[in-house]
Amino acid sequence: MTPISLIQxxxxxLMDKAAIEIPDDYLTGLKKAAEVEDGDLSSFVLQAMLxxxxxxxxDRRAMCGDTGxxxxxxxxxxxxQVEGGPCALETALRRATANATNGVPLRPNRVHPLWRTDHDxxxxxxxxxxxxxxEPEGAWIDLTTVHKGGLFGTxxxxxxxxxxxxxxxxxxxxxxxxxxxRGLACQPAIIGIGLGGSKDTCMVLGKRAACLRTVGxxxxxxxIAAMEEEFIELGNSIGMGAMGFVGKSMVIDCHIEVGYCxxxxxxxxxxxxxxxxxxxxxxxxxxxxxxxxxxxxxxxPYLRRETVEWEGLSVAAE
Amino acid sequence: MTKPRKIxxxxxxxxxxxxxxxxxxxxxxxxxxxxxxxGVYMRALEERANIPMELPRDSAANFHCSPAATINxxxxxxxxxxxxxxxxxxxxWIGEWLEKSGAKLIIGKGGMAPEVYRKHFVPHGxxxxxxxxxxxxxxxxxxxxxxxxxxxxxxLGLAQAMWVLKCNEMGPFIVASDLEGxxxxxxxxxKIAPGYAALYEGTKPAVMKRYGETDDRSDEVxx
Ligand code: SF4
Numbered sequence: 001m002t003p004i005s006l007i008q009x010x011x012x013x014l015m016d017k018a019a020i021e022i023p024d025d026y027l028t029g030l031k032k033a034a035e036v037e038d039g040d041l042s043s044f045v046l047q048a049m050l051x052x053x054x055x056x057x058x059d060r061r062a063m064c065g066d067t068g069x070x071x072x073x074x075x076x077x078x079x080x081q082v083e084g085g086p087c088a089l090e091t092a093l094r095r096a097t098a099n100a101t102n103g104v105p106l107r108p109n110r111v112h113p114l115w116r117t118d119h120d121x122x123x124x125x126x127x128x129x130x131x132x133x134x135e136p137e138g139a140w141i142d143l144t145t146v147h148k149g150g151l152f153g154t155x156x157x158x159x160x161x162x163x164x165x166x167x168x169x170x171x172x173x174x175x176x177x178x179x180x181x182r183g184l185a186c187q188p189a190i191i192g193i194g195l196g197g198s199k200d201t202c203m204v205l206g207k208r209a210a211c212l213r214t215v216g217x218x219x220x221x222x223x224i225a226a227m228e229e230e231f232i233e234l235g236n237s238i239g240m241g242a243m244g245f246v247g248k249s250m251v252i253d254c255h256i257e258v259g260y261c262x263x264x265x266x267x268x269x270x271x272x273x274x275x276x277x278x279x280x281x282x283x284x285x286x287x288x289x290x291x292x293x294x295x296x297x298x299x300x301p302y303l304r305r306e307t308v309e310w311e312g313l314s315v316a317a318e
Numbered sequence: 319m320t321k322p323r324k325i326x327x328x329x330x331x332x333x334x335x336x337x338x339x340x341x342x343x344x345x346x347x348x349x350x351x352x353x354x355x356x357g358v359y360m361r362a363l364e365e366r367a368n369i370p371m372e373l374p375r376d377s378a379a380n381f382h383c384s385p386a387a388t389i390n391x392x393x394x395x396x397x398x399x400x401x402x403x404x405x406x407x408x409x410x411w412i413g414e415w416l417e418k419s420g421a422k423l424i425i426g427k428g429g430m431a432p433e434v435y436r437k438h439f440v441p442h443g444x445x446x447x448x449x450x451x452x453x454x455x456x457x458x459x460x461x462x463x464x465x466x467x468x469x470x471x472x473x474l475g476l477a478q479a480m481w482v483l484k485c486n487e488m489g490p491f492i493v494a495s496d497l498e499g500x501x502x503x504x505x506x507x508x509k510i511a512p513g514y515a516a517l518y519e520g521t522k523p524a525v526m527k528r529y530g531e532t533d534d535r536s537d538e539v540x541x
Contacts, residue, residue, distance in 0.1 A: 061398045
């Protein structure tokens, strides 16, 4: 049984880490981009960002003044048990979010959409988002927080099978160019693409593709992996770089996730995880050990399963 | 690849200082700067409240920003990271604000439309400095030596209040418009645009269009 106090304290540490420490995979990706970037202004921007990550860590202050919208992804092994149950866990995560907003400090970004009420703690109706998933084995709990920034860089479109791959390519370019101008998307970004599902699933898949997979990770379907690689190239050949200046660094990585959809449609969503690609994770083991990491390991074979049954799950329905 | 020039500039710059700046120059600021965005503009311009600072004597630098900061129980401030907010949204007030405040430096995210520069900035001898990244919040936070005051905090709330910041080599910022109203982003867009045709070669418009892609609302958007 995992004590709720351990969940809350771990979550508070994660809030701090996410806001301040750029994940290594993104940092390595950005350094590579900085090496090949030859646009004079774009290149200056990338260098300034690299200095900024260092300054954030040295001073222990948030890397970006817009600290985004903190959200949570919780994954549990099938045998995990939380003291007080799932509602206590949700409360612990809301508390951690509020405490860290004051502690780091973060910007209290979350307001009511109509009345603009601000609780000054990033907590409110449906905020922070807390999403759950499960794995067939283990008694651990994985906590991941993502501080997603950016009002720009995200779009959805209902495409159809007759739009084909070219249609996907075109919408990809449209979104990158529209939001890349003046650097509204704060590129170079990790681009997440959701394909299929239904409209909501498509958005969720694309966002998770952007925020929960690390730079360099490829989709297990070789044909989708090839598309990801092609799209990195394509995005970086627009002629645009950081802040929309002449350059060649728009995309640090591209991740595509799919979900089975209605036979008539081919939904597509685009998401950009910005220059402050903030995510932090921890595994809380049943014995109380906590291991911190930056790879959420969200997309597992189990989460991408296609079949009815899953081997290894032994409880059979009568 | 030529390296951009780096220049230190006062937040009460002389016309000569400003005339020497070229699009794409990198600027670091010294002196007092204040944050003002929609809340301050509405209060000062629409509600005609008295501005609680002597402008532009104290500062001619208006920052479109809400800092990640908290006010301690003892009334002191804790400043975290500092990042600008997108400036194009403030076009509605900027002409009147330049007139009233005498601001010479508008500092924000992503610049404003070229027409806004020509119509409002040029006659007031003002230029636009954009933040960099735009995620360089930790670097900018370092450049804030002190929070001198927070005005209109009760009236407008923390995010919209007028924060008066003492800057010491605060930056980097990039010169996004000059005294003639030239626009850095417009120049860059024009350099990139010729490549679009080749990029889109072989693709065709989506089977189902959306309003906005056609101005004809009688269009069935299929096609
Ligand atoms: S999009 Fe990202 S880098 Fe840009 S201002 Fe927002 S959080 Fe910062």
